[in-house]
Amino acid sequence: MPFWLVRLKNFLAILLKNKLAATGFFFLVFFIFLAIAAPLLTPYNPSGSVVSGKFDAPDWVTVVNGPSGYSKNIAFPGLSINQSGSGLNVVASGQTPTSVNLHIVSGGQAGTVQLLESLTYPYLGSPRSISGLANLVVSGLNNPFTVNVYLERVGEAKINLWYPTVINATRTYAPNPAIDSALGAFNTQLGLPSSGVIDAASYLFAPRAANYNYVMQFAVPSSFSGTIKVTQFSMTLLGTTWGILGTDSGGHDIFTQIVYGARLSLIVGLVATGISIGFGLIIGLMAGYLGKIVDEVLMRFTDMLLVIPNLPLLIVLVATIGPSLLYIILFLGFFGWQGFARVVRSQVLSLRERPFIEAAKASGAGTGYILVRHVFPNIVSLTYVSLALSVPAAIVGEAALSFLGLGDPTTITWGQMLQRADQAGINTANLAWWWIIPPGVAIALISLSFILLGYAMDEMFNPRLRRRR
Numbered sequence: 001m002p003f004w005l006v007r008l009k010n011f012l013a014i015l016l017k018n019k020l021a022a023t024g025f026f027f028l029v030f031f032i033f034l035a036i037a038a039p040l041l042t043p044y045n046p047s048g049s050v051v052s053g054k055f056d057a058p059d060w061v062t063v064v065n066g067p068s069g070y071s072k073n074i075a076f077p078g079l080s081i082n083q084s085g086s087g088l089n090v091v092a093s094g095q096t097p098t099s100v101n102l103h104i105v106s107g108g109q110a111g112t113v114q115l116l117e118s119l120t121y122p123y124l125g126s127p128r129s130i131s132g133l134a135n136l137v138v139s140g141l142n143n144p145f146t147v148n149v150y151l152e153r154v155g156e157a158k159i160n161l162w163y164p165t166v167i168n169a170t171r172t173y174a175p176n177p178a179i180d181s182a183l184g185a186f187n188t189q190l191g192l193p194s195s196g197v198i199d200a201a202s203y204l205f206a207p208r209a210a211n212y213n214y215v216m217q218f219a220v221p222s223s224f225s226g227t228i229k230v231t232q233f234s235m236t237l238l239g240t241t242w243g244i245l246g247t248d249s250g251g252h253d254i255f256t257q258i259v260y261g262a263r264l265s266l267i268v269g270l271v272a273t274g275i276s277i278g279f280g281l282i283i284g285l286m287a288g289y290l291g292k293i294v295d296e297v298l299m300r301f302t303d304m305l306l307v308i309p310n311l312p313l314l315i316v317l318v319a320t321i322g323p324s325l326l327y328i329i330l331f332l333g334f335f336g337w338q339g340f341a342r343v344v345r346s347q348v349l350s351l352r353e354r355p356f357i358e359a360a361k362a363s364g365a366g367t368g369y370i371l372v373r374h375v376f377p378n379i380v381s382l383t384y385v386s387l388a389l390s391v392p393a394a395i396v397g398e399a400a401l402s403f404l405g406l407g408d409p410t411t412i413t414w415g416q417m418l419q420r421a422d423q424a425g426i427n428t429a430n431l432a433w434w435w436i437i438p439p440g441v442a443i444a445l446i447s448l449s450f451i452l453l454g455y456a457m458d459e460m461f462n463p464r465l466r467r468r469r
Helices: 003-015 019-036 061-065 184-189 200-204 254-290 292-306 310-321 325-334 338-351 355-362 367-403 414-423 437-461 463-468
Strands: 080-083 088-096 099-106 111-120 129-139 145-153 158-167 211-220 227-238
Touching: 003 437, 019 254, 019 437, 080 088, 088 111, 111 227, 129 158, 129 200, 158 184, 211 227, 254 292, 254 325, 254 338, 254 367, 254 414, 254 437, 292 338, 310 325, 310 367, 325 367, 338 367, 355 367, 367 414, 367 437, 414 437
Parallel strands: none
Antiparallel strands: 080 111, 088 099, 099 227, 111 211, 129 227, 145 158, 145 211
């Protein structure tokens, strides 16, 4: 086994004996797993896949609050074709659970064709919305006919979704208005107020009702010649609950956003911190070891940046250059090194007077060799601790900029989730608490993991802290 692997193994064994380090390491491994395994944990796009209705609660709320008033997504799963008239030739093709392409060619006899999808609505709450399709593509028409699309609650009256329409030309026919409970025109067609005082989804699908049939029916006249193609005969009901963490205002899966947000938040924290630690290390080493005019210039430059508030400066820069995750990472890195540079300088000022440094100079070692081989190894523990403690600041900094609307709108980070929730007017008093609590908890936990690891490493590397315990 390579020597560096042995050293890493021994380092982790010693570090994880500390309870704080073990706790922080557990949370960190958990978020790294989320970031790496995101495509395996969820099949959806964080902002491109509409999985359910808007502001759907998590599925598990039915366990806490009871099933009353809640429902889940459902689509009409079955399809049957009824026909009458010996001359009709009905051929179905491309059939799937929610869509069918149907070719109908008459052989000279009149007849009625009925397409039907049926289900039993099993939930104690109405669906949040419904949408349906029922398109006809007619070609070679010589005799007009009438088509009707309706929803039937078995044993009760039929509700017309697409009023009887005369098919009298060769073209594509679609519901007008579209079958969509979000449209005021569709509500008006059902006899409901267009303002949505009475919801079309609740009106059409009552909780725990009997079986429903979604029907398209038309009568083919005698001596009919031509082709009737029925496409996308389907209906989808979006429920009021979804998944582990529910949905946002666009119907996107919040769990997917949390998982993919872990990846970007870790990238932001680690890369920005790596940049700031690198800058602080170089400037601190040069200022502390070279001294004189170099020390004076570098430290006065550092002091100048220290007195400038970082967040207002970042707000101005990002607002001027444009919202981009790359710019945020660079700005967080370039303006986060000053404190670390001063700490490194103070340590180097002490180290450069040590006998082993004087011996290295006497033997003819150059400045670069002494800094790399003698000074840096003696402050590497300080670098590890600062790295662990600086990552949370970078993650929180990105979240703050995104929350203020200065983040990259094309990416999903935890800060971007909070900003979108704020734009939608969500707060803890609203029902969509599941949109703001998960990203807030995630930011807190990943920050806590690095802080615990930083404190544990400080305790391990600092002899004074070890003696206190």
